[in-house]
Amino acid sequence: MRLHALVLLFLLHSSVFASRPAKRYYNTHDYYVLEHDPTADASLDECARTLGVEVVEPAGELRNHWLVRAQKPPLSSREAGDRVLRTWNSIRAEARSSVSSRSEDAYLSRRVSSAVKYLSLQTLRRRVKRAPPPISPGTLIDAPTAKEVAAQQGIVDPEFTKQWHLVNDDFPQFMMNVTSLWEKGITGQGVITTIVDDGLDYNSDDLAANFFAEGSHDYNDHTDLPTPVLFDDHHGTRCAGQIAAVKNDVCGVGIAYESKVAGVRILSGQITDIDEAASLNYGYQNASIFSCSWGPPDDGRSMEAPGYLIKKAMVNGVENGRGGLGSVFVFASGNGGRSGDQCNFDGYTNSIFSITVAAIDYKGLHPDYSEACAANLVVASSSGSGNHITTTDVGKNKCAHTHGGTSAAAPNAAGVFALALSVRPDLNWRDMQHLCVRSAVQVNPDDPDWEMTAAGRPYSYKYGYGALSGVEYVNAALDWQSVKPQAWVNMPTIQIANGTMDIFHATDGGETLTQEGIYSSMEVTQSMLQSHNFEKLEHITVSVWITHDRRGDVEVELISPNGVKSVLAAKRNGDAANTGYPGWTFSTVKHWDEDPLGEWTIRVFDQGRENHSGKFLGWTMTLWGSVIDPALAKQYDVPVLQDTLPPLFGNDGDTSEPESTPVSTTSTQYAKPTEHLPGDHVQRLSTMSQSPRKQHLRGPPLARRPQHQRQMRAGSLICRTS
Numbered sequence: 248m249r250l251h252a253l254v255l256l257f258l259l260h261s262s263v264f265a266s267r268p269a270k271r272y273y274n275t276h277d278y279y280v281l282e283h284d285p286t287a288d289a290s291l292d293e294c295a296r297t298l299g300v301e302v303v304e305p306a307g308e309l310r311n312h313w314l315v316r317a318q319k320p321p322l323s324s325r326e327a328g329d330r331v332l333r334t335w336n337s338i339r340a341e342a343r344s345s346v347s348s349r350s351e352d353a354y355l356s357r358r359v360s361s362a363v364k365y366l367s368l369q370t371l372r373r374r375v376k377r378a379p380p381p382i383s384p385g386t387l388i389d390a391p392t393a394k395e396v397a398a399q400q401g402i403v404d405p406e407f408t409k410q411w412h413l414v415n416d417d418f419p420q421f422m423m424n425v426t427s428l429w430e431k432g433i434t435g436q437g438v439i440t441t442i443v444d445d446g447l448d449y450n451s452d453d454l455a456a457n458f459f460a461e462g463s464h465d466y467n468d469h470t471d472l473p474t475p476v477l478f479d480d481h482h483g484t485r486c487a488g489q490i491a492a493v494k495n496d497v498c499g500v501g502i503a504y505e506s507k508v509a510g511v512r513i514l515s516g517q518i519t520d521i522d523e524a525a526s527l528n529y530g531y532q533n534a535s536i537f538s539c540s541w542g543p544p545d546d547g548r549s550m551e552a553p554g555y556l557i558k559k560a561m562v563n564g565v566e567n568g569r570g571g572l573g574s575v576f577v578f579a580s581g582n583g584g585r586s587g588d589q590c591n592f593d594g595y596t597n598s599i600f601s602i603t604v605a606a607i608d609y610k611g612l613h614p615d616y617s618e619a620c621a622a623n624l625v626v627a628s629s630s631g632s633g634n635h636i637t638t639t640d641v642g643k644n645k646c647a648h649t650h651g652g653t654s655a656a657a658p659n660a661a662g663v664f665a666l667a668l669s670v671r672p673d674l675n676w677r678d679m680q681h682l683c684v685r686s687a688v689q690v691n692p693d694d695p696d697w698e699m700t701a702a703g704r705p706y707s708y709k710y711g712y713g714a715l716s717g718v719e720y721v722n723a724a725l726d727w728q729s730v731k732p733q734a735w736v737n738m739p740t741i742q743i744a745n746g747t748m749d750i751f752h753a754t755d756g757g758e759t760l761t762q763e764g765i766y767s768s769m770e771v772t773q774s775m776l777q778s779h780n781f782e783k784l785e786h787i788t789v790s791v792w793i794t795h796d797r798r799g800d801v802e803v804e805l806i807s808p809n810g811v812k813s814v815l816a817a818k819r820n821g822d823a824a825n826t827g828y829p830g831w832t833f834s835t836v837k838h839w840d841e842d843p844l845g846e847w848t849i850r851v852f853d854q855g856r857e858n859h860s861g862k863f864l865g866w867t868m869t870l871w872g873s874v875i876d877p878a879l880a881k882q883y884d885v886p887v888l889q890d891t892l893p894p895l896f897g898n899d900g901d902t903s904e905p906e907s908t909p910v911s912t913t914s915t916q917y918a919k920p921t922e923h924l925p926g927d928h929v930q931r932l933s934t935m936s937q938s939p940r941k942q943h944l945r946g947p948p949l950a951r952r953p954q955h956q957r958q959m960r961a962g963s964l965i966c967r968t969s
């Protein structure tokens with residue numbers, strides 16, 4: 248009888264596991280993430296008991312990762328460091344020092360030590376949003392063409408004619424170009440997009456019918472529904488409206504107005520890394536697209552990447568989400584253009600696993616807030632030249648007229664992706680990127696930022712491959728044959744003048760930077776490609792180890808064997824950090840479809856300023872693309888530690904295959920004229936002080952001391968609203 252009750256209790260408990268995350272009690276408990284090896288000798292329970300923690304639930308969708316917790320110790324005994332981590336460390340020490348001991352304790356330590364592969368304390372971080380965008384003067388458009396579309400398609404949404412991103416009466420060549428798809432019945436049916444943001448007003452008459460409750464959750468208030476609570480919790484609702492506002496008599500319509508949206512609320516309070524990781528995988532078998540209009544601060548001086556668990560969740564999303572076709576992560580490129588910020592200093596936007604979307608305004612111009620970088624794939628409609636995006640607002644029957652920034656560009660792209668997936672649900676996450684590269688429409692061809700890629704496509708740091716157009720994208724999708732699985736080639740790591748960096752970021756060796764720059768090259772050979780089952784190039788990531796007492800002075804460029812240059816880092820006037828680049832990873836999409844054979848050269852230089860200097864210690868590069876033989880495709884594992892030089896485990900955790908072909912490590916200095924980003928970039932940088940600066944409602948300014956600074960930056964994800 249008793250046993251029966253226990254079993255029942257257990258079943259109840261595990262069914263709770265399967266459905267909803269448990270409420271967190273951060274006041275009374277410390278939470279940890281524990282990775283357990285199920286093939287090891289010690290069970291999860293035994294490990295938990297030994298470490299003095301209780302198992303709460305699986306940690307999001309990360310396989311074999313568990314959220315565990317321990318009661319907070321009394322204040323008086325907190326000085327000696329974290330009790331659980333201390334226990335783990337001593338277990339590991341004991342396991343190492345007693346390899347041959349037969350004692351019960353030593354045996355237990357060895358088993359637990361090998362069963363627990365990862366353990367980290369989860370700290371709460373503050374993700375504060377930006378001030379809402381200022382309302383600029385400017386007439387809203389109310390022109391006949393939009394009225395005609397409304398009449399033809401029976402659209403009675405009262406604000407439809409103001410939605411210039413759907414029908415642009417003044418500049419018809421600059422809009423999302425989707426209304427002709429609606430005529431054909433392509434409206435997003437069957438596709439779910441998750442808005443990871445500050446909530447979603449599922450009670451709005453414009454969203455209720457398209458709301459997907461099962462895929463929604465609130466990680467701030469630990470409830471099932473993502474109810475907007477704070478006075479400024481309107482951002483997620485506005486983004487949701489752009490994608491899936493119902494075609495009815497409320498406000499306007501969404502781009503995929505018969506698709507569904509879920510809301511995962513993370514931006515309205517403190518959350519931990521594991522909850523952020525879980526949010527990016529929430530309901531990821533049902534949702535196809537994760538629309539993310541937030542990131543690290545866009546202040547022109549932050550350099551911040553997602554933590555280990557969050558990176559793991561993104562990789563888990565593309566590998567296992569949507570039945571293995573992969574979650575489509577859409578990220579806003581950032582609003583720091585006016586501060587000289589660049590999306591390659593943001594590890595979410597420069598991740599190869601996300602589609603980075605910058606903004607273009609209703610006149611087809613580049614809004615100065617929209618961040619440029621070699622990770623931008625496309626642009627989509629948003630605010631600028633005095634006009635904003637009209638979309639659903641929080642409230643039963645409310646409309647917002649001041650939405651904008653790259654925050655609004657990303658959901659417009661997500662809406663187009665929803666339309667494409669409704670007719671081609673079989674496309675994988677990389678297909679979605681290929682279609683961006685191929686179908687985007689060049690805008691402002693006279694802009695000096697455009698350069699021809701080796702594959703013969705115009706590319707721009709500001710516009711990526713161009714403006715995303717619904718018609719062009721969906722037509723391309725209808726004909727598209729899926730790409731083969733992903734392959735990658737880890738190039739060897741080059742140490743410049745014996746440069747090294749240890750886990751505490753202490754350095755040795757390296758070569759002092761100059762204005763002319765230090766050049767270093769590595770050769771990609773046919774046999775490397777062959778041995779890595781690598782057929783065709785897509786992304787390139789480049790990791791660099793550089794010290795500098797003024798990080799913003801450093802510039803980094805990559806030059807391909809065909810002479811195509813990717814600017815990875817341009818000067819950032821506001822970035823005075825003295826922490827350099829401890830293995831920071833940049834990415835570029837500018838070499839998509841280029842033949843990678845031959846010599847790749849990196850150039851690292853600074854401004855040659857008196858009293859500001861640094862050293863180039865080393866670099867490495869990874870080529871990403873498609874496999875030759877799908878049968879030999881592998882799954883990518885995120886490495887735990889990436890910032891030492893030479894890397895401890897190769898540069899991507901694929902320990903089996905660090906490229907061993909000897910490579911010349913010579914670096915030479917040439918006297919070459921300093922080349923900067925195209926003229927219009929320079930102009931933007933030099934005019935930035937005159938532009939009105941957006942206000943950060945995010946507490947005290949960054950502290951000078953590096954340790955402090957790191958903490959502050961780590962705790963600041965913000966909404967991308969212009």
Ligand SMILES: *[C@@H]1O[C@H](CO)[C@@H](O)[C@H](O)[C@H]1NC(C)=O
Pocket residue numbers: 419420421422423424688715716717718719
């Ligand atoms: C919209 O689609 C039409 C038809 O394909 C095309 O001619 C036009 O250039 C597109 N406009 C934009 C802004 O992409």
Ligand SMILES: *[C@@H]1O[C@H](CO)[C@@H](O)[C@H](O)[C@H]1NC(C)=O
Pocket residue numbers: 461532533
């Ligand atoms: C969500 O996905 C799961 C797993 O694939 C499936 O069993 C369930 O029916 C889906 N729910 C909805 C509402 O589509």
Ligand SMILES: *[C@@H]1O[C@H](CO)[C@@H](O)[C@H](O)[C@H]1NC(C)=O
Pocket residue numbers: 744745
């Ligand atoms: C790097 O180390 C090697 C071996 O210790 C030494 O021969 C060489 O001179 C060093 N190079 C530089 C630039 O210090």
Ligand SMILES: *[C@@H]1O[C@H](CO)[C@@H](O)[C@H](O)[C@H]1NC(C)=O
Pocket residue numbers: 857858
């Ligand atoms: C460089 O440092 C020296 C000594 O501290 C100082 O006298 C000089 O003014 C500095 N130069 C510049 C350009 O800041």
